Amino acid sequence: MSIKTRFLLSYVGVVFISIVLLLVAGFLIIFTITGDTKSIEHFYKKSYVQKPLTTVEESAFLDLKLLAKNNPAQLLNEEQLKKINQKDIGIVVRKDTKIEYASPSLDKQALVKSLPGFEETNINTRDTIKIEDFFFTYVKFDFYFSDKSKGSIFVLRKASSSAELARELFPILFGFLLFLFIMIIGLLNYLVSRSIIKPISLLKEGAKRIKSGDLDFEIIDISNDEIGQLNRTFDEMRIKLKESVKIQLQYEENRKELLSNISHDLKTPITSIIGYVEGIKDGVANTPQKMEKYLSTVYLKAKDMDSLIDELFLFSKLDLKKEPFTFETVELDKYLRDYVEELHIDLFQKGIQIELCHMNKPVFVTADREKLKRVLANLISNCVKYTNEEKASISITLHEGIYDVVVQVTDNGQGIEPSALPFIFDRFYRAEQSRNSLTGGSGLGLAIAKQIIQEHRGDIWATSEIGKGTSVFFTLMKGEEK
Ligand SMILES: Nc1ncnc2c1ncn2[C@@H]1O[C@H](COP(=O)(O)OP(=O)(O)O)[C@@H](O)[C@H]1O
Ligand SMILES: [Mg+2]
Structure with a gap:
């Protein structure tokens, strides 16, 4: 069963139950306030049954009243009464408690029980009564017969019965309820669909597209739920x-x-x-x-x-992290001094000067001696390779930071184009792409240096100025002195 159907069923259930509960509650409230269900009838009587008599009925009543005042004996004359009594008019003549005449549509026995009593003053002449299941509006006149017995005349007009009214009202009420029912369900469905079903189908659509390999779309959902x-x-x-x-x-x-x-x-x-x-x-x-x-x-x-x-x-x-590293604490200034001394003669023969600007105190770093040598060799070989000066010189300088030491290798060579600078640490990258064997090199020297320094948890970068020279910097973490 889809979520939509499930929601739809639950609304139908909820709305139906609420309507039933509402009806029961309404009934209970009236019952608890008034104490009985009769008052509903009373309410009905007051609001629906107060219909006036028609003119025909009024004139029949006047005729009867005239007779009652002038010649009450005539009221016992059935022929006379039948004349007054036209179709569909309810006429009743009562003498004491006996019904002397009643229109054929009326039930005499029921009338005896239901009609109001004699009232000499004739004040409450118009009202509504219930005879069996039906409501009647009536007009009454009380008088005395010549033998001093109490007489009353009534003209009754049948109002629709409560059951009849209910029957009449029921289709309207039912239609209205059904309409309300459909409206509420429609509204709920719209709200839920907008807030739940639509975003879910959006998600479903997105998942489908991802499954088919499409990743260039966006799921836009601004709701915060x-x-x-x-x-x-x-x-x-x-x-x-x-x-x-x-x-x-x-x-x-x-x-x-x-x-x-x-x-x-x-x-x-x-x-x-x-x-x-x-x-x-x-x-x-x-x-x-x-x-x-x-x-x-x-x-x-x-x-x-x-x-x-x-x-x-x-x-x-190095790329596959298969090269083992043996880190140890290295006294960097001493290490570099030894290294420079080693290189000195070799470079001197090529007419290149090298100097070390070390600090006046020992500096310890954590490093792999062999790998560090590899880094320095790659940097120095570049300095040598890319020089164009008569008096080429290389300097190695140390800068101490809080947690690390920066080693700077500077030459006064040809420098690197600013556009090439960001790529020199990429593998196989060479600033002049000719790959001639004159300057040699694979373009891997700086890439290897970068891999090694990164393995030392350090950084490597370069600055350069065309015609002036290049500086490559790298950092090494400080180590504990032993
Ligand atoms: N000291 C330097 N002076 C000028 N250019 C340099 C220097 N060091 C590196 N470069 C440039 O960076 C590129 C990459 O260097 P590297 O990775 O060592 O490769 P290779 O030396 O094999 O060409 C070099 O081809 C060169 O163009
Ligand atoms: Mg190189």
Whole structure:
């Protein structure tokens, strides 16, 4: 059974029961206030039965009254009375308690019981009485017969009986109730449908669309009730799902790009190795000098490939979180001093100066010594690679924060275009896209540095100015001194 039908049935039940209860309550209230049900009859009499007599009846009454005043004996004359009594008029002549004459439509015995008594003053001449089940409006005149017995004449007009009235009123009342009934149910149905069924069908529609893979719609529900909240939560779910699908697609895209980049970067050296080896095979390298040149090129290309594969391997292990880290407390200034000393001669031979601006006190950080070396090596190799100065120089500076230490590696090289700056930490990204082997590099150096620093729960970023130089910063968490 649908919710709609269930609601509809419950309204019908509720409205029906309320109407029955209302009727019972109304009856009980009248009963408790008045003590009996007769008063309902009284109320009915007062409000419905006070109908005046017709002119024909009035004139018949005047005729009878005239007779009663002038010649009461004539009132016992049936012929005379029949003359006055025309169709449908109720006439009664009473002598003492005996009904001398009554129109054929009236029941004499009932009249004896019901008609009002004699009243010499003739004050209450008009009223309503109930004879058996019927109400009658009457007009009365009391007088004395010549033998001093009490006489009364009545002209009666039948009002509709209470049962008849009820019968008359019932279809109207029933129709009205039915109308009310339908109206109330319609209204309730409209209200519930608007506040419950519509939002639910909205939700159903939304779920259907999601099932079919459509996430580009919005469930708009402004109501603040539970169903409104449900719809809003559902819409939030849709947004989350859409985002995750988008991320998924982006991952897929990245994976494809990665694969094509790897293929490209491996293909280039392999092609030239094949070229040189073929040259040797075909006897192009016909002098020892040429042979030496060809072989050393092949060797260099193979070494390039080797280091590229190493970098790729490391990057993928870091990416998959498969590379183990051994964190320890490192006295950073001492560590950097040793590192710079190691590099010094190598760089000196290339005509590059390196200096360390360390602090005058020991600084401890938590780090993996080997991985940290890898980060520094990647940064310094960039400084070396992208220099264009005669007097190239590199400086490493330490800044102490509350919880961390910032390491700054600065060069006075060519700098990075501002448009390229946000991407240099992306894998395979290289500011000049030519991928020539002159500057070498896979575009993985900074991506690897970023992975390692993130694993240290640190940050890495860069600032640069074209022609002036580049600074790369990274943070390391402070460690406990042992
Ligand atoms: N010190 C630097 N000076 C100028 N450009 C730099 C510097 N460091 C990085 N870059 C730019 O960022 C890119 C990405 O660096 P990296 O990830 O190390 O890749 P690769 O060195 O293999 O090209 C480089 O190609 C280069 O364009
Ligand atoms: Mg590099």
